[in-house]
Amino acid sequence: MKRIISILLENESGALSRVVGLFAQRGYNIDTLTVAPTDDDTLSRLTLTTQGDDQMTEQMVKQLHKLIDTIKVVHLTEDLHIECELMLVKIKVADNDARAEISRSVEIFRGHIVDMTASTYTVQLAGDSDKLDAFIDAVREVGIMEVVRSGVSGISRGDKFLRV
Amino acid sequence: MANMLSGGEIVIRALKDAGVKNVWGYPGGAALHIYDALHRQDDVYHLLVRHEQAAVHAADGFSRSTGEVGTALVTSGPGATNAITGIATAYMDSIPLVVISGQVPMAKIGQDAFQETDMVGVSRPIVKHSFLVTRTEDIAETIAKAYYIAATGRPGPVVVDIPKDITDPSYKVPYKWPENIKMRSYQPTNKGHRGQVKRAVKTLLEAKRPVIYAGGGIILDNASEYLTQLAQQLNCPVTNTLMGLGGYPATDRQSLGMLGMHGTYEANTAMHHADVIFAVGARFDDRVTNDLDKFCPHATIIHVDVDPTSISKNINAHIPVVGTCTAVLKEMLSIAEQLELKPDAEAIKDWWQQIDQWREDQGIYTATRYEPSSGAVIKPQDVIKALYKVTDGEAFVTSDVGQHQMFAAQYYLFDKPRRWINSGGLGTMGFGLPAAMGVQLAHPDAAVACVTGEGSIQMCIQELSTCNQHNLPIKIINLNNSALGMVRQWQDMNYSSRYSQSLYEDSLPDFVALAEAYGHVGIKVTRFEDLEEKMRECFELKDRLVFMDICVDQSEHVYPMQMPGGSMRDLWLSKTERT
Incomplete structure (x- = not known):
């Protein structure tokens, strides 16, 4: 089962490697990972997705919390949350039919064409991971040249928030 | 300007201010500025070992026998990697240490310089925390933090890696020792949740076949006195882990001796039949539990540990309590005093009768578990x-x-x-x-x-x-x-x-x-x-x-020796006898 874990940690060298190391040394894979400073630039917000059962996830949340550099850890998939991922796709558009098809798909998925050449479109799309997967399936036949996904960012719904 | 010190001098001065009296170590290129500062003072006593592994083990032995944080000082590269086994040893047993390692100068890090090893990287999975100090101005505070982190919460080794240029004698900065360490990202829980502690006491008082399973946490937290008091008030049998020996007096009637793979028959059998197990400062190690699926089938598990990750990691705890052994045991004693409940004397008497029978039948100290020595055969x-x-x-x-x-x-x-x-x-x-x-x-x-x-x-x-x-x-x-x-x-x-x-x-x-x-x-x-x-x-x-x-x-x-894949009580008692 897919799990989204969100962490506030000190924006210091080595902090990220400790987080990643916890997973690597147990043989667990991190499927996606995004990290950037928050409005307070001494703090980083990290969101990662991994696969695991309830017990493994609980243990990982506790282990992450135990790291000296982490300030707060929350298991987002445990509760109502919003997740969002950004994707850039470069697609081969050989002829007018292909251009029309891609434009239509981009409109249906509420994306944007952010760059073009005579033979390519670059599409930007944001949303949950399933939506991005569906877009890729929809345009696969036309000819995908490159896919870049940011990994999941997540935030809990309602009044709850993660802050120092 | 008063109190201007070089980085090397700051390291030694900070050790003194951290209360360190002795350091075990071995000099080498990247640590020489520190060693020179060490030579010019009398507050911190240094003992030269013959191999860095021994420096860390010696600091470890010092710590285990005193409760103070042990300190080792090594150089970069092979000095640091030789220290690794010692650090891993301390990490597994939660021993508070600070290991200071020299590092190549900042400008050379990453250049495959002579005697360069990424010490922070190599030691990462076996330390409680580690620091790479990048400015002379940060040395004192980093060392203060290292001692604070090593000694508090679940103790453990902390590495402080110091590049050589940071300790250069020609660069001096004002020295200031931070009196209080506060870290927003590190605030270990000490006191157990009162509601949970109360549940734990009630459950223990209502038990008919209780066993106290006490680990190294009792030793680390100096909680023996409170453990002994609680056990004796409840007339409850106590078994100690390998790390917890001495946490409860072994010659006392209520002591069942060690449990686990080579634990006594009476300890392992009592654990198996217990209706309540009070685990305190122990972590359900695989050398204790034997097969997890067959572990103590009748028991309600109360688990007190300062480290939340130890709770329900191997064995699900019915009543988890996060807190230090001393704080929780003290609170249990005070709650037990307030509650009207008393242990079920009749049930406990029967329980002891059963345990004494096990002791008499197969006890390690009462039965002869090996052929006696004679002549040239010394057992x-x-x-x-x-x-x-x-x-x-x-x-x-x-x-x-x-x-x-x-x-x-x-x-x-x-x-x-x-x-x-x-x-x-x-x-x-x-x-x-x-x-x-x-x-x-x-x-x-x-x-x-x-x-x-x-x-x-x-x-x-x-x-x-x-x-x-x-x-x-x-x-x-x-x-x-x-x-x-x-x-x-x-x-x-x-x-x-x-x-x-x-x-x-x-x-x-x-x-x-x-x-x-x-x-x-x-x-x-x-x-x-x-x-x-x-x-x-x-x-x-x-x-x-x-x-x-x-x-x-x-x-x-x-012997005894637990049989692989069995429950706690499945034991070889000698080469030919088994339970």
């Missing part, structure tokens, strides 16, 4: 019994790893905490002698015995030289069976006695001559009738290191 168990007798049970005993370690754990009855010093988690051969150096330094007048084997002792035997230089009169009790005893035992049990690489044949050194070559006293014992007398002779030489080389029976196995 290793009898060596430990002689050691216990000669030292009146009052010695500090360090051990290495293997059969001798288990015999010492079983037959030396520890009544006090911090007397039994062994590498329980990592199982590091070579730990015993350097750890004994730390213990002897901390307790110069005490009898310190290093129980070892001819395999383990050779892994750090170079430290005999260190003991000579620093006058450490350790008593080495070498259970010499000319084989890797525990390996041989497993080969007997699981590999049809095919002794693959576990025998030394005629290659062992003359340990008596070796001890003498290092300036010590050597005593060889080959006959049982000489054992006790020679042991007395050994301990009468109070100011000398004595190496007792005792030839013991090679065929002896450690």
